[in-house]
Amino acid sequence: MDKALEIKRLEVSFIPAGKKRVKILRGVNLAIGKQESLALVGESGSGKTITARSVMRILPRSMYLESGEVLIDGTDVRKLTENDLMDMRGRLAGMIFQEPSSYLNPVFTAGSQIEEAIKDSEFNLGSSPLRGEDMVGVKARISRTERKKLVLKMLSEVGLKENVYYQYPHQLSGGMQQRVMIAMALINSPELLIADEPTTALDVTTAYGIIELLKKMMTRYGLSILFITHDISLAANFAQKIAVMYAGKIVETGPARDVFSNPLHPYTERLISCLPERYKTGERIKVIEGHVPDFNALPKGCAFHPRCPYKKEICLYKEPGEITKGTTTVMCFKYG
Amino acid sequence: MKNFLRRLKRTNSLSFYSLWLLVVLYALAILADFISPYPYDLQCREYALCPPTVPHISVPGRKLCGPVVYGIVVVNPAFKEYAFDSSRRYKIRFLVKGPERKIFGLLKTDRYLFGVEEPGKIFLFGTDLHGRDVFSRVLYGARISLSIGIIGVTISFVLGLLVGGISGYFGGRTDTILMRTVEIIMMFPFFYLMLALRAAFPPNLSSIQIYFLIVIILSLIGWASLARIIRGMVLSLKEEEYVLAARSLGISSFRIITRHILPNTLSYTVTALTLSIPGYILGESALSLLGLGIQEPYPSWGNMLSVTVGNLRILTMAPWMLIPGFFIFLTVLAFNFFGDGVRNVTDPKNW
């Protein structure tokens, strides 16, 4: 069976004007099954957003997909023409972002922006709870009234009132804006949703509401979700699988419960031991010593070795390969 | 639109009333055929440089009557001295019958808004050197002066958005070529460029040819600065995150430019356009003033003023000939106030 998303040996380079090329993603492997959620965890600057944008093929101007494959439902997005890409975006995969306020166009109402996202005809997606069986494969233009009905239906799906249709982004709270983003991303019923830190900019209760909404939409739409966060406890709470990213590589991936309760990679271990709820009161806040490596000057061998308490001779000059231990896959010489 | 007006009234009432003033001015221009009592080229040579005939509703002896004008007495034809004889009264009548005219070349009418019984004359703004009614000429002249701004600005707007949008969005060599062209145009002072362009064409063109020539010259100059600013805005707007979001939704580049980027420049462009309309009106006036614009006998506010330039005798004897200048002043001011209000209102953050 095809995976909802499969990323194989993905490499992405950044070529700044007049400077040397820098590899940002250094062979990312990732797989999300159908109706499965995977949380991509890592520190700021580890390459999570770049991974997400590679999937949507909306990389910054100076970044290039070097090699590897990105398969959405079996379709390699690297081989798609510009037109097919446009079709893919929104229909096969949708994306929501960290700062909903700046990802909404300030001069249009929420309703008109969601409406704008509606694609005229169905791809090959089967039925969706929103449109019903009869809409499948319909190639005709959707009429204005039909569009509006669709948007109003979607608004109620994401827990917003009808009057939001007529409101401008700045009249909405952050949580409502994120719900509008979700409505936009899901209006064409894609099977894959990429959520790039959707709750980081929100307060705790609002964030909780968004998480609950994503869970609901997952079952309702048969969605698969790539959930990006730097909060590993949220990741364990939300997703079935966790992938931990460090300096442009997935260093550990496995079922959320296993990774969280029994972390294998030293970096994952530190991420978990640094969580606030783990300290007793009065104890100093723990941080991972050292800092995120500069992509211009990555350490040789294992990129984590300057910060790793378990480092061995071999870690300094050789990059570890993937090792499967039980349900988890890890990249570390500690395990052989 | 209704919203727009309501917001305009609330945030900037001066601008709101300016809009109404503009509406009235444009209505006068469109209805000139119906409102003006005389054709713009009708000469009453015996009454050249006659002062305004003031309508009266009461006559000496405090007796009220319908609106009347007094008869004009020529005191000294050589020195253009006139007096009014209050014993000769002519009733002002509304919806009077006269030779058939077409309102804006479309609607036939043989009735005008007002007129006066023969042989009385009504010159609300006096007459010019040839004895033509200044009031009627101001109305007909408004057609030139008021439309030149709108048409010129429309051409500038289209050119500016197009060139600015393409330049900013595609960048690279296209951008370089377009922007160097723009800079060359902007390098010349507006006034001299206008004169130079006008001089490149033969002086003896028909009125309609000159009209379009002026519009084209003015908008060829006007689009450059707009294009430059639009390009700068597009350059930064295309990096906006909502553009990224639109791309992630599979919206095409064309729609992204037209639906997401350019509308965000609208609050600027609409304001800039409203504020640049006076430039066109003044530009036409300046050309006409120098005799390079609209030719007699067809009136424009600019060429009506031109006879007064450097003619002190006329200025002191017949100050009513400056009335077209007052209308230019009024229009320019109204557009400026209106533009100010539009700036406030079109920015959604102010709602």
Ligand SMILES: Nc1ncnc2c1ncn2[C@@H]1O[C@H](COP(=O)(O)OP(=O)(O)OP(=O)(O)O)[C@@H](O)[C@H]1O
């Ligand atoms: N538009 C861009 N232009 C140039 N470099 C970029 C751009 N976006 C990201 N980078 C670089 O790519 C690397 C990976 O960035 P990325 O945004 O993927 O990190 P992230 O894991 O999403 O971090 P965060 O948690 O802060 O969002 C960083 O070193 C960053 O400096």
Ligand code: SF4
């Ligand atoms: S490979 Fe070596 S340095 Fe890297 S995490 Fe494992 S033990 Fe530490």
Ligand SMILES: [Mg+2]
């Ligand atoms: Mg990020």
